[in-house]
Amino acid sequence: MSASRAGWATDGLASAKKQPLLIGWREWVELPDLTAIPIKAKIDTGARTSAIHAWKIQRFSDAGMPWVRFELHPVQKDNRTRIACTMPVHDEREIRSSNGEVTVRLVVKTRLRMDGRIWPIELTLARRDQMGFRMLIGRTALKRRVLIDPSDSYLTGREPGPV
Secondary structure (H helix, E strand, O other), rough: OOOOOOOHHHHHHHHHOOHHHEEEEEEEEEEEOOOEEEEEEEOOOOOOOOOOOEEEEEEEOOEEEOOOOOOOOOHHHHHHOOOOEEOOOOOOEEOOOOOOOEEEEEEEEEEEEEOEEEEEEEEEEOOOOOOOOOEEEEHHHOOOOOEEEEOOOEEEEEEEEOO
């Protein structure tokens, strides 16, 4: 789908970087600060904050500042692939899940790469064992950067090879 189909001007005057990225309701993304393994993510405008499936979440202090250790399990239906991560804690927030339950989650700042574009996002750490996707990308991470076609998937690229 072209930018013009989405209703955005393509008159040559607008820079390609200023054009919103057209994405589907699910996309392959990367978190270059955490892992080189692509992650299948659900695009969820109903969620304010993005979330990643994390295990063994441990808070600790380094030079008086809050940090967190955790494991990413980036491959869907595969708990053997584990990525050990250590990051500063950016925030701590109450998050209301889709079933209405409120939990306190740690928030880290990292970079998201989608279709060659990279931008900073806030990411909550949560166990997503029962969810269909290891990562959920919320509206704050998408704001002013993307247009979503909810009827399509993987508009930025198909599933990568074996991971």
